[in-house]
Amino acid sequence: MNTHLETEAGALVGAMADPIRIGGPSSGSGAGRSWLRARGTALAIALATGLSACDGLLDVKLPGSVQASDLDNPALASTLVASALGQFECAYTSYVASTGVLANEYINASSWLDINGWGWRGIELHTITGSCPTSRDATGLGAYAPLQQARFLAEDGARKIESFPDELVENKAEKLGLLTAYAGYTYVLLGEGFCEMAIDEGPILTPHEVLRIAEQRFTTAIEYAKAAGRDDLETMARVGRARARLDLGDLEGAAADAEQVPEGFVWNAEYSTINGRRENRLYNLNRRNRYLSVNPVDYGALELDGQPDPRVPVTDSGLKGHDGSTQHYYQHKYPSADAPIPLASWAEAQLIIAEARPAEAEAAINRLRAHQGLPAYVPSGDILADVLEERRRQLFSEGHRLNDMLRHGLPFPTGFNHKGQAYGPITCMPLPEQEKRSNPNIGG
Secondary structure (H helix, E strand, C coil): CCHHHCCCHHHHHHHHCCCCCCCCCEECCCCCCCCCCCCHHHHHHHHHCCCCCCCCCCCCCCCCCCCHHHHCCHHHHHHHHHHHHHHHHHHHHHHHHHHHHHCCCEEECCCCHHHHHHHCCCHHHHHCCCCCCCCCCCCCCCCHHHHHHHHHHHHHHHHHHHHCCHHHCCCHHHHHHHHHHHHHHHHHHHHHHECCECCCCCCCECHHHHHHHHHHHHHHHHHHHHHHCCHHHHHHHHHHHHHHHHHHCCHHHHHHHHCCCCCCEEEEECCCCCCHHHCCHHHHHHHHCCCEEECHHHHCCCEECCEECCCCCEEEEEEECCCCCCEEEEECCCCCCCCCEEEEEHHHHHHHHHHHCHHHHHHHHHHHHHHCCCCCCCCCCCHHHHHHHHHHHHCCCCCCHHHHHHHCCCCCCCCECCCCCECCCCCCECCCHHHHHHCCCCCC
């Protein structure tokens, strides 16, 4: 089966039941907002995007009332965008949670087997495709299938909208820019978090090859954003391209993009309490259900000049986790189920500059700290170590730490975890065995 094409109809029903934001950043710099709403037609389009019929885990067999050809309708352009963005936001919160466990930001505090495997980084993760949660109590982690679904919806939506006559699609360039930028972010996450990848039943790709595609998507998105006059969207895509370029080792290209990001800019992935699928999973997993605890050793009591570091707001809950034995620590970065998660920000851009241009690291870190009212940074003599520590704190629980560990060869815990379980060999997320078996260009 070709998992990337399969759209989980039931899950997307939940996503589309909520009005979906199209292209609204949150920005301390006062960037504009553009909001479109999609309700009933979004449900139809979400169901209709399950286009392929094959035998496997993510098969979607839909009634014949909605045909694939119905999607070729300019009137549904806004719904195509809403569907892709809703699916991405679902995938993103699962990605942040899953990689947060692998990177030791969070530890397993549950009794559920499908979380325990992540907590000990076991070889059983080779079988995990992941999915969007169907309830607030969902336990399964993993992000491969939801990210591939988001990628397909974004790229297929862009292809359709590009083919529609300009006069029949309002704000066509804006819609194409949004879809292409979000496609770029799916490639960034697939490239950063996975050991290897396959796209559209293609051959095995290295993370480097996947990140090259991400860079291309962001470049295209920047051009669409310029054409649409959406400075905020252009900035979001520039942060994404800077991130991809940093991963690729193009340090000057990364810094050149990052330095164009205005102070205070934030583009968020948005969440809602309309149903469990639309909620922020970090809140549910950590606060509502106590399945994941913040790692108390590495994140439980971080200080800055003798005071608690406000960038890593963590407290001992005084409670045990779901397993009845793990002392449970709460994160307060996402204090509610509808709390947004930063996707692109000026803070990240400053840290990209600091890493890409070591001579400017002190100035970049101090700009960021001054903006937050934090004590000035004093270099330790190891600039890269300082930058990575700033990233660990500033970008806590935003889906960056695993990539930082992988690209800089930082050590993963070995021996036994807090439950006495032996750590396995997994660091990056494996390409699921299901993809390898069903992909004719892999044949694994």
